[in-house]
Amino acid sequence: MTVFNNELTLVAGDRQLSGWTQVRVTRGIERCPSDFQIEMTEKYPGQPFDITVQAGDSCQVLIGDDLVITGYVDKVSPAYDSDSHSITISGRSKCQxxxxxxxxxxxxxxxxxxxxxxxxxxxxxxxxxxxxxxxxxxxxxxxxxxxxxxxxxxxxxxxxxxxxxxxxxxxxxxxxxALGTVQAANGFSEGINVERARAVFSMDQRFSEYVAFLQSVDVFTDTGNGGNLLGVAYDYGVERHRRRVIIAEAGGGGQDVAKQRANWEAARRYGRGSVVTLTTDSWRDSAGVLYTPNTLVPLDLPTLKVTGKIWVIGDVTYARGDNGMRAMLTIMPPEAFNPEPILLQPFQADVPAGTAQ
Known part of the structure; x- marks a missing residue:
């Protein structure tokens, strides 16, 4: 069995710090910036930590040899009690x-x-x-x-x-x-590498019809919808009439922009009607690659009625603490992230007709 280096190292200037007792690093394709929070403790301190990292320092966070965040230290928080003292450092990527x-x-x-x-x-x-x-x-x-x-x-x-x-x-x-096309070396299977999982199938944020208005400054025209062009998209999985009217924020772009806005809304809400959150005991797939956002993963979770699906990792949190090393992932159908028109299904994935709640 191959053992991978999962030690987290904080690099700030010419300093490389490791040995953290609490670790959390989170990345996502809809989470910007990526962020981290790490903690080191020492019992019965004789003197303060000799760590010279300061808030505002530029930094890198590595897991083993893999770079995961490049950015800045936001906060440095030393603390103590009668038994120990600790230091907590948090930061975010440059995109902050x-x-x-x-x-x-x-x-x-x-x-x-x-x-x-x-x-x-x-x-x-x-x-x-x-x-x-x-x-x-x-x-x-x-x-x-x-x-x-x-x-x-x-x-x-x-x-x-x-x-x-x-x-x-x-x-x-x-x-x-663009939506990722790379697939992880392995997926997640019930009874093999999934400690806990939850699925949510929802209809409350889906609508049968999306009507997009392209708001324009030309509102006094005599040519019908000239100032407010229409785009319409449908979600045929919503069986009762539910209309949502939206404004395409950009101005003066024409019918195609309004149509694209309606399709984006329909596809996104359809995809987010099915969400799986799960916890696994490894940060890496079987090839040693860190689980990363925008990666395809097969799912075999029969208890949750999610089988034979290849969905996309939306975000991942690498964590280590008192309960050991864990990765928490949010995984959704590709349609949740893809604004192009899609062929919608009449029922939620893997939920037989007549059983959807």
């Missing part, structure tokens, strides 16, 4: 500046630029690069920044129209990614 700070754009008006070009310009000021693994499509219609909104707010909004997922890579830079 995009999430926390106001978007900066000369004049506040964006016009005639692609998703990638907009993201690169918003991120550049914070020393963050942006790469794209999907199709950036055409230019985004003209729109104005809202006072106080962050760079990530803008990027996340425009990515909806181009079927892209904005999340941070292990180097701390931003990725505009």
């Amino acid at each position: 500046d995009l999430v926390d700070c106001a978007a900066e754009w000369p004049g506040g008006q964006i016009l005639g630029s692609s998703v990638l070009a907009i993201a690169q310009k918003l991120a550049q000021i914070y020393g963050i690069t942006v790469s794209c693994t999907g199709d950036v499509g055409g230019n985004i219609p003209q729109f104005n920044l809202l006072l106080g909104e962050t760079g990530y707010d803008v990027i996340e909004r425009i990515c909806r129209y181009r079927a892209l997922l904005p999340y941070d890579g292990t180097d701390g830079n931003l990725i505009l990614g």
Whole structure:
């Protein structure tokens, strides 16, 4: 049996710190920035910890030889009681500046630029690069920044129209990614590598019809819907009439943008109607690769009525504490992350007709 190195190391400047007693590192394709919290304790201290990490330091977090987060230390918290003292360090990836700070754009008006070009310009000021693994499509219609909104707010909004997922890579830079096609070396099977699991099949956030209005400044036209073009999408798995009206946020983009917005809403809500959360006792698959977001994994969980499915890891938390090493994952159908039109099923996956609640 191969034994993999899962020691977590915090690298800050020329210092490499390990031996942490409590570890939590979380990454996700809808969680930006990635973050960590680690703790070290020492019984009967004779003097304070000789750890010189300070809040604001740039850092890297590695599991074994695998880089998982590049960013900054947010908080350093020493504590003590009558028996021991401890130090807790938490931080986030470089993309925290995009999430926390106001978007900066000369004049506040964006016009005639692609998703990638907009993201690169918003991120550049914070020393963050942006790469794209999907199709950036055409230019985004003209729109104005809202006072106080962050760079990530803008990027996340425009990515909806181009079927892209904005999340941070292990180097701390931003990725505009298409839905992953890489499959883990193994999946998760009941009675083999799953300690606990829960599935949720829901209908409360799904609708039978999605009507998208593309709000425009041209609201006084005599050409029908000229200022508010329509896009319509359907979820045929919702058997009773439930209509949802939404506004496609970008302006002046035409019927295709409104239609894409409606399809995105229908696909996303359908996919999120089926969610599995599970805990396994390893951070790595059978090939020694860390479980990572945007990776396909087969599921065989007959008790939960989820069998023969290949779903996507939405987020993963690597944890170690008093109960040993665990990985907690949230896994959903690909449709939960894919804004393209889909052929919807009349019933929830693996739930026979007439039994859905």
